[in-house]
Amino acid sequence: MEKDREIQEILEKYSVDVPYFPMKKTKMDQIADWLFHAASYPIPEHKVNFHLMYLFQVTPIVFSLMVSVWMIL
Amino acid sequence: MYLKELKSGGPMSFTDEELMLQFQNGHVEALEKLYERYRAPLYRFVYRYSQDDQLSKDIVQDTFLKLQQKKYYFSPERGKLKTYLFQIAYNTMVTKLKAKARWRRLLPFLYKEPPVFNFSSEEKMDVERVIRSLPEGQRVVLLLYYYHDLSQHEIAKILNIPLGTVKSRLHHAIQRIRKEWGMKTDGKGS
Numbered sequence: 062m063e064k065d066r067e068i069q070e071i072l073e074k075y076s077v078d079v080p081y082f083p084m085k086k087t088k089m090d091q092i093a094d095w096l097f098h099a100a101s102y103p104i105p106e107h108k109v110n111f112h113l114m115y116l117f118q119v120t121p122i123v124f125s126l127m128v129s130v131w132m133i134l
Numbered sequence: 135m136y137l138k139e140l141k142s143g144g145p146m147s148f149t150d151e152e153l154m155l156q157f158q159n160g161h162v163e164a165l166e167k168l169y170e171r172y173r174a175p176l177y178r179f180v181y182r183y184s185q186d187d188q189l190s191k192d193i194v195q196d197t198f199l200k201l202q203q204k205k206y207y208f209s210p211e212r213g214k215l216k217t218y219l220f221q222i223a224y225n226t227m228v229t230k231l232k233a234k235a236r237w238r239r240l241l242p243f244l245y246k247e248p249p250v251f252n253f254s255s256e257e258k259m260d261v262e263r264v265i266r267s268l269p270e271g272q273r274v275v276l277l278l279y280y281y282h283d284l285s286q287h288e289i290a291k292i293l294n295i296p297l298g299t300v301k302s303r304l305h306h307a308i309q310r311i312r313k314e315w316g317m318k319t320d321g322k323g324s
Binding site for chain 2: 068
């Protein structure tokens with residue numbers, strides 16, 4: 062199957078300069094990769110949404126307010 | 135003699151698969167030769183897909199790290215080394231981009247859009263914009279087919295999708311570019 066020449070000509074205008082970089086990462090990069098490596102997800106992804114995150118953030122505040130009110134009363 | 139040729143880099147020119155075989159037999163120089171050959175194509179592929187310089191460097195380095203770790207998984211009977219390398223690079227890139235998108239969705243205040251310093255010509259920027267505007271599936275097929283001379287069969291293998299899907303994505307990508315450039319959309323297409 063032949064390539065579309067017109068499209069090829071258009072795409073050739075997008076050249077990319079490649080900077081030099083070594084094959085191996087530096088020690089610092091390796092440590093950073095290890096620190097930020099994606100960990101296995103404890104909660105299924107489809108269940109984590111904005112509302113759940115909001116609940117995680119608000120629950121401790123509500124709980125501490127309730128405890129404070131209970132202590133005062 | 136064989137090793138001497140490998141170290142000097144010529145006049146004997148080895149195929150990718152021969153170099154990989156030498157690397158599997160313990161010649162580290164062969165891996166360096168492969169890195170020289172594929173550093174630029176892999177970087178360009180990831181860069182054109184993501185427009186992220188640091189990510190592109192990371193992916194190329196990770197691809198070669200994985201190649202070293204899984205060097206015995208490669209067998210010339212199963213396919214070309216070029217296909218194998220692009221497959222590793224693509225899978226690594228998709229995993230990293232998904233993780234990035236997840237973090238951005240959950241903690242948007244921590245995510246800062248990297249500054250774009252673009253001093254390219256207008257035409258180049260137009261092509262860059264059109265490529266970026268393509269859906270991910272169409273973009274990756276177009277890049278592999280037009281910039282890296284991979285056949286549709288090889289692309290199907292890299293992306294782990296049916297050949298028909300590759301053809302259809304390529305067709306739609308071409309139609310979209312034709313439309314953007316004000317060309318006739320009933321051209322040869324794929």
